Amino acid sequence: MSAPEKTYAQIVLRQFRRNRTALLGFWCVIAIFSLALLAPLLASSSPFVLKVGDGPTEYPWFRDLFDQNIFPSGVDLFFNLLLALMPLLMAGWFLLRGYRGIFLKCAAGSFLWLFFSVAGPPGIVESPIGEVLFFPQHGLRYSTQKRNYLEIRAPELMPLLARQRVAYFESQADEAREQLARQRDRAAAPGLTADQKINFEIMVGAAEDRLGKEERQLALWQGKQEEADALAADPARRVRALMAPIGYHHDDNDEERITERPTFSGWGKGHFLGTDTNGRDVLARILYGTRVSMTIGVLAVALYCTIGTILGSLMGYFGGWVDMLGGRIVEVMICFPTLPFILILVGVTGSKNIFMIMAAIGLISWTGVARLIRGQFLSERSLDYVVAAQSLGIPNRRIVFRHVLPNAIHPMFVSATFGVASAILLESSLAFSASGIPSSPPGASSCSRGGRRVSCGSSSARAPRSSSR
Numbered sequence: 001m002s003a004p005e006k007t008y009a010q011i012v013l014r015q016f017r018r019n020r021t022a023l024l025g026f027w028c029v030i031a032i033f034s035l036a037l038l039a040p041l042l043a044s045s046s047p048f049v050l051k052v053g054d055g056p057t058e059y060p061w062f063r064d065l066f067d068q069n070i071f072p073s074g075v076d077l078f079f080n081l082l083l084a085l086m087p088l089l090m091a092g093w094f095l096l097r098g099y100r101g102i103f104l105k106c107a108a109g110s111f112l113w114l115f116f117s118v119a120g121p122p123g124i125v126e127s128p129i130g131e132v133l134f135f136p137q138h139g140l141r142y143s144t145q146k147r148n149y150l151e152i153r154a155p156e157l158m159p160l161l162a163r164q165r166v167a168y169f170e171s172q173a174d175e176a177r178e179q180l181a182r183q184r185d186r187a188a189a190p191g192l193t194a195d196q197k198i199n200f201e202i203m204v205g206a207a208e209d210r211l212g213k214e215e216r217q218l219a220l221w222q223g224k225q226e227e228a229d230a231l232a233a234d235p236a237r238r239v240r241a242l243m244a245p246i247g248y249h250h251d252d253n254d255e256e257r258i259t260e261r262p263t264f265s266g267w268g269k270g271h272f273l274g275t276d277t278n279g280r281d282v283l284a285r286i287l288y289g290t291r292v293s294m295t296i297g298v299l300a301v302a303l304y305c306t307i308g309t310i311l312g313s314l315m316g317y318f319g320g321w322v323d324m325l326g327g328r329i330v331e332v333m334i335c336f337p338t339l340p341f342i343l344i345l346v347g348v349t350g351s352k353n354i355f356m357i358m359a360a361i362g363l364i365s366w367t368g369v370a371r372l373i374r375g376q377f378l379s380e381r382s383l384d385y386v387v388a389a390q391s392l393g394i395p396n397r398r399i400v401f402r403h404v405l406p407n408a409i410h411p412m413f414v415s416a417t418f419g420v421a422s423a424i425l426l427e428s429s430l431a432f433s434a435s436g437i438p439s440s441p442p443g444a445s446s447c448s449r450g451g452r453r454v455s456c457g458s459s460s461a462r463a464p465r466s467s468s469r
Contacts, residue, residue: 043281043284045243076291086436161228162224177211183204246283301419303359305368311326373412375406376408
């Protein structure tokens with residue numbers, strides 16, 4: 001009995017495994033993707049485990065993984081969700097071998113639903129223990145202990161800073177109460193028209209909302225003050241936290257170590273590749289920047305390869321006026337230089353969104369792929385298997401995308417590998433010209449996002465958001 005014939009995919013995979021250079025490149029890509037996926041495990045200022053004295057144990061890292069105050073980018077939320085679901089995806093892939101197609105469809109739908117569910121507006125996360133760790137550059141000191149734990153003590157400054165914040169929110173709450181009383185008096189004044197009553201009712205509702213926010217902030221910081229007083233009164237009450245190997249988030253500013261040379265001070269401490277001019281850890285920024293680079297490279301290339309493949313297939317297969325019209329479109333689009341076009345687009349729209357940059361790259365750079373696929377279709381459409389399919393009455397759509405395209409698509413894969421690198425370099429050029437994805441300057445995380453995060457050393461804290469500040 002003769003051995004079964006190998007499929008085309010098996011032949012290609014066998015040849016690929018024999019090419020050591022291709023295997024090396026493949027594993028390098030896997031390593032880079034793994035670093036991008038595991039970035040929060042390697043570099044994070046949120047402790048995995050946090051325990052204050054004899055109180056309950058908290059897990060801030062898991063809580064912060066989908067917090068938009070810390071990860072405002074949709075790219076980070078996508079990778080974080082993939083990181084959280086990776087064990088389940090791997091288990092389902094190996095356990096449901098006979099139903100992998102159905103499993104992948106269900107997993108993709110569930111993943112998209114979860115992604116859009118967690119990508120909501122950021123808010124305040126109240127925590128009786130974790131929220132006491134605020135203003136660490138003034139109020140906390142750390143010392144390395146065994147088993148990679150950090151011991152954090154609370155000096156006298158913490159109650160003072162907490163009282164200052166309580167006094168601030170008390171004044172804000174009093175001001176909100178006075179504003180609410182004035183609006184209610186205006187709404188209750190006699191002789192108002194119907195439109196005036198509606199306007200005053202709207203203003204009363206807005207004043208009530210502001211008062212509610214200020215009172216919630218006041219209650220939150222009163223709890224922090226009690227915790228800070230307890231920590232200062234009992235020095236033996238310690239805060240233990242299990243940190244990541246790199247104890248810094250990519251936006252954390254270490255103002256005491258600006259432009260520092262590479263140092264290694266232990267687990268979760270020191271800057272392995274130094275800091276930049278804003279005091280941000282270089283290695284942490286490289287790890288998180290890998291996410292952006294891979295996303296732009298892969299998605300932008302996937303977009304323009306899809307456009308170029310479809311248009312090139314139609315041009316090469318049908319020829320005639322379809323080929324002529326497609327050729328004129330290619331000639332027009334090839335005249336647009338990608339980098340100046342994106343710079344103009346950013347200047348006109350005023351937006352530096354990562355998805356806009358990917359869409360711009362994808363909508364401009366597809367001309368090369370279209371010409372490659374067109375040439376392959378011109379050489380394939382006169383072969384016997386295409387003529388036989390046409391004679392059997394098979395629809396043109398099925399002939400193009402089911403029979404001819406698999407035999408003509410291999411130049412597109414070669415072009416795509418170079419396109420990923422080109423897209424990453426293009427995004428780097430945009431960042432160099434200050435037109436790329438915005439990066440937080442020193443203090444921007446606390447100014448533009450209402451004090452989202454303040455960090456120093458190996459400990460971190462989150463100051464609450466306040467829309468009235």
